[in-house]
Amino acid sequence: MDRSTELTLYVAGQTPKSVAAIRNLERICKEYLDSSYAVKVIDLKENPRLAREHNIVAIPTLVRQLPVPIQKIIGDLSDTEKVLVHLQLGDAA
Amino acid sequence: MTTGPGLDALSIEELRHRLHDAEETLRAIREGDADAVVVRSADEDTVFALAGGEDSYRAMMEAMDIGAVALDDQERLLYANAAFCALIGCGAADLQREGLFARLDARTADTVRGTIVQARDGRHQTQFVQTHDGADRHLMVTAAPLPLAFGIGSALTFSDVTVRVEAAVAEESERIAQAVIASANEAVVVCDRSGRIINANAAACAVMPGELAGRPFEQAMPLIFPNGSAATRTEDLIAMAGAGKAVKGLEAFAPFASPPKDLLVSVAPLRLTGEAPGGSVITLIDLSERKAIEKRQTLLMHELDHRVKNTLTMVLSICSRTLSGSDGLDDFRVRFTRRIQALAATHNLLADASWTGIDLSAMIRSELAPYLSSSGPRMEIGELDRSVGPDVAIAFGLVVHELTTNAVKYGALSAESGCVTVTGRQLERDLYEVAWTESGGPHVKMPRRHGFGQTLITRSLARGDGTGATVDFAPGGVVCRMILPIEGRA
Numbered sequence: 001m002d003r004s005t006e007l008t009l010y011v012a013g014q015t016p017k018s019v020a021a022i023r024n025l026e027r028i029c030k031e032y033l034d035s036s037y038a039v040k041v042i043d044l045k046e047n048p049r050l051a052r053e054h055n056i057v058a059i060p061t062l063v064r065q066l067p068v069p070i071q072k073i074i075g076d077l078s079d080t081e082k083v084l085v086h087l088q089l090g091d092a093a
Numbered sequence: 094m095t096t097g098p099g100l101d102a103l104s105i106e107e108l109r110h111r112l113h114d115a116e117e118t119l120r121a122i123r124e125g126d127a128d129a130v131v132v133r134s135a136d137e138d139t140v141f142a143l144a145g146g147e148d149s150y151r152a153m154m155e156a157m158d159i160g161a162v163a164l165d166d167q168e169r170l171l172y173a174n175a176a177f178c179a180l181i182g183c184g185a186a187d188l189q190r191e192g193l194f195a196r197l198d199a200r201t202a203d204t205v206r207g208t209i210v211q212a213r214d215g216r217h218q219t220q221f222v223q224t225h226d227g228a229d230r231h232l233m234v235t236a237a238p239l240p241l242a243f244g245i246g247s248a249l250t251f252s253d254v255t256v257r258v259e260a261a262v263a264e265e266s267e268r269i270a271q272a273v274i275a276s277a278n279e280a281v282v283v284c285d286r287s288g289r290i291i292n293a294n295a296a297a298c299a300v301m302p303g304e305l306a307g308r309p310f311e312q313a314m315p316l317i318f319p320n321g322s323a324a325t326r327t328e329d330l331i332a333m334a335g336a337g338k339a340v341k342g343l344e345a346f347a348p349f350a351s352p353p354k355d356l357l358v359s360v361a362p363l364r365l366t367g368e369a370p371g372g373s374v375i376t377l378i379d380l381s382e383r384k385a386i387e388k389r390q391t392l393l394m395h396e397l398d399h400r401v402k403n404t405l406t407m408v409l410s411i412c413s414r415t416l417s418g419s420d421g422l423d424d425f426r427v428r429f430t431r432r433i434q435a436l437a438a439t440h441n442l443l444a445d446a447s448w449t450g451i452d453l454s455a456m457i458r459s460e461l462a463p464y465l466s467s468s469g470p471r472m473e474i475g476e477l478d479r480s481v482g483p484d485v486a487i488a489f490g491l492v493v494h495e496l497t498t499n500a501v502k503y504g505a506l507s508a509e510s511g512c513v514t515v516t517g518r519q520l521e522r523d524l525y526e527v528a529w530t531e532s533g534g535p536h537v538k539m540p541r542r543h544g545f546g547q548t549l550i551t552r553s554l555a556r557g558d559g560t561g562a563t564v565d566f567a568p569g570g571v572v573c574r575m576i577l578p579i580e581g582r583a
Contacts, residue, residue, distance in 0.1 A: 048138035075126035
């Protein structure tokens with residue numbers, strides 16, 4: 001699968017910020033990204049060891065794997081502008 | 094917090110990057126951007142919810158007294174609080190293991206599923222009845238969509254609203270009962286166990302005006318019972334109800350009412366809960382109108398009896414006096430029949446007037462009509478706008494009949510040129526003079542014998558106080574002056 005943007009969201013079950021982060025990420029992708037992106041959601045409550053791949057400590061954390069370099073942002077992603085700028089997504093990329 | 098490969102193996106750039114990550118993580122936790130952390134150890138990694146995150150929500154849910162349940166989109170139980178477990182009588186572990194719907198009866202499960210379906214577009218609430226431990230209870234289930242990480246689940250709350258529903262039913266029953274009492278035609282008084290009035294409807298207030306609530310019944314309505322009644326005092330009514338006894342149809346008199354009333358009283362114990370009477374319900378029906386009708390009927394019966402006896406006496410008298418003055422059976426038959434017909438005509442006029450009074454001129458016209466014609470003889474009646482009572486009317490009718498008979502046989506009505514003039518004149522007090530004057534007839538002679546007709550004329554109207562009649566056999570025509578007690582204007 002050839003994707004120009006790959007995102008991984010790390011959540012912890014149904015914590016309020018995890019739930020909010022999922023919903024906000026869905027909205028951001030729909031509104032600001034074109035079709036060339038891939039999103040993966042990983043529930044660390046099911047398998048905490050998956051946090052090691054990206055050295056995740058705080059949850060929720062969104063990781064931009066591609067394009068490199070890897071970027072991270074912690075929180076529920078409710079500040080759309082901060083997400084777009086920090087991860088250089090959409091027009092901010 | 095985190096461990097990793099030896100720091101000395103990392104490049105400066107990588108170390109800077111790690112430091113930035115660590116600082117960012119601390120900031121996020123400090124500022125509340127994160128509500129969970131991953132803690133690594135040699136054996137296993139663990140996720141911990143931070144204070145203020147999921148744990149505090151759960152603590153709050155556990156403290157709630159309504160049942161709370163979270164399901165995922167596959168109806169799998171994510172969470173159920175203690176209140177819900179208590180509501181369905183199931184341990185948390187069993188519920189977690191078996192799932193929600195396995196612990197619900199089929200009807201309740203259908204209701205809950207239906208509510209979840211209805212709540213897809215927003216919150217939905219259903220109230221239903223569930224049999225639990227052999228008794229019915231009213232439950233309210235509220236469903237709302239629950240956004241989860243992997244789909245949309247359902248947030249459910251369950252409340253036992255039995256007490257609220259029963260209170261509403263009781264309140265409605267109370268409202269209906271109050272409306273029934275208030276709209277009853279009979280006076281209804283409700284007393285507590287001590288006999289103090291706690292409710293009285295408008296009809297009761299009509300019997301005894303003023304504020305009744307709070308007053309002892311026997312003080313508010315001191316009734317008088319006739320001898321031989323089941324109650325001798327008002328207090329007895331309360332005592333009967335207190336003993337669980339119901340009594341119907343006691344007649345009583347209420348001298349305190351304005352006007353005083355005859356009442357029909359019934360009392361029954363007020364059953365609230367349990368066997369012991371919680372008070373008494375007293376109904377009072379106003380008999381005043383019925384009593385007045387009964388009195389009037391009795392009076393009418395006596396009056397009818399009196400009149401029938403009078404009439405029979407009069408008929409017997411007419412019969413015997415007609416017989417003694419008759420020249421034979423045929424003569425008797427004619428005279429007697431005419432006199433009885435005159436009596437009947439007066440009765441008819443009285444009946445038409447409901448026996449309340451009769452117009453004098455109507456009686457005269459009725460009697461004279463058969464003997465008058467356009468060619469003569471004539472009748473002239475002046476203003477006689479007076480009415481008389483039934484007894485006087487009957488006597489007056491017979492007198493007019495006798496005068497007419499005489500006039501037809503010997504007087505003004507025996508000649509075509511004859512004329513009978515009747516005039517009236519008010520005298521002092523309630524007396525009225527009617528003058529019968531004949532003219533234009535044959536020359537009048539004094540009769541040789543005093544017959545029944547003359548006796549009837551002179552005596553039947555005599556009722557004392559100046560009443561009576563005189564007959565003057567004047568040569569130009571008979572003149573009869575009758576003085577009557579009158580009732581008023583016709």
